[in-house]
Amino acid sequence: MNFEVEYRAPRQLDLPTLEAAMLEEPQESCPVVHRFGPGVYIREVTLKPGVFAIGHYQKLAHMNIMLKGRVTMADGSELVAPMIFVAQPGRKMGFIHEETVWLNVYATDETDVEVLEAMFLDKSEAFQAHEEAQPDATEAHEDFQRMLVELGVSEETVKAQSECETDQITMPFGSYQFQKGPSSIHGTGIFACGDYQGGDFIGEARIDGQRTPLGRFTNHSGTPNARMVKNGSRIDLYALRPISGNRGGQLGEEITVDYRVSVEVACLA
Numbered sequence: 001m002n003f004e005v006e007y008r009a010p011r012q013l014d015l016p017t018l019e020a021a022m023l024e025e026p027q028e029s030c031p032v033v034h035r036f037g038p039g040v041y042i043r044e045v046t047l048k049p050g051v052f053a054i055g056h057y058q059k060l061a062h063m064n065i066m067l068k069g070r071v072t073m074a075d076g077s078e079l080v081a082p083m084i085f086v087a088q089p090g091r092k093m094g095f096i097h098e099e100t101v102w103l104n105v106y107a108t109d110e111t112d113v114e115v116l117e118a119m120f121l122d123k124s125e126a127f128q129a130h131e132e133a134q135p136d137a138t139e140a141h142e143d144f145q146r147m148l149v150e151l152g153v154s155e156e157t158v159k160a161q162s163e164c165e166t167d168q169i170t171m172p173f174g175s176y177q178f179q180k181g182p183s184s185i186h187g188t189g190i191f192a193c194g195d196y197q198g199g200d201f202i203g204e205a206r207i208d209g210q211r212t213p214l215g216r217f218t219n220h221s222g223t224p225n226a227r228m229v230k231n232g233s234r235i236d237l238y239a240l241r242p243i244s245g246n247r248g249g250q251l252g253e254e255i256t257v258d259y260r261v262s263v264e265v266a267c268l269a
Helices: 017-024 113-120 126-128 136-153 155-163 213-217 259-268
Strands: 001-007 031-039 040-047 051-053 062-073 077-078 083-087 093-107 174-176 177-184 186-192 202-207 226-230 235-240 256-257
Touching: 017 126, 017 226, 083 202, 093 113, 113 177, 155 226, 177 213, 186 213, 186 256, 202 213, 226 259, 235 256
Parallel strands: 001 083, 226 256
Antiparallel strands: 031 040, 031 174, 040 093, 051 093, 062 077, 062 083, 062 093, 177 186, 202 235, 226 235
16 A cells, blocks of 8 residues: 655646636536544545546645545646545645545544535535526425325424424434435435435434434425335335435435325334
């Protein structure tokens, strides 16, 4: 394994102009896996060959691990896996020759990805301005109202139960391909970071009667792409159909369930 002292991003390129131009092109799949353990957060991204990639600005020096792949960086240097190095604050960019699996390793006890991104990453104005518009949520809103009538509950009751904090817990240590984000359906939703196929396990929504972020923030749809399933003392979330993950660093599809089915499953717990 190769060991490098540090990598510094080049300064001579006009990054904002280059990034803005690249964002106008079709974006490639770049699955992200969030891995958590005691005192550590690992952000893993897989990059396809033939892609020129620009990373977000890293605010702090941190450990990097290349598990596989070969990349020519913008300064002309070549990184070949397996490799470990410390990168200083800045942005990395380069051409991907072979499928590359890259890990950013951070020392932290935080497990909320939104908070972690604010702590460690600075997303450019060009990237934020180009984030894809979310799909129309009219269908989800209308079916939510129908669901309330069918179940005989008020929107205020659902809101109060959803926002109750006494039964909320963090996700257990593990690896996840989803994260929270602003939703056009309602407030905060859960979004895919990597691709799922129908039947794939997404994560634990309820553990011993306690709701994880999946159980708290997964929004309703009359045409859901996921379903809650009772597994012993847990309620788990599974994909019903293919769900698209990150493209060019932008979050994938919002993960949704039909609350009618979720209520039935919860009554079995």
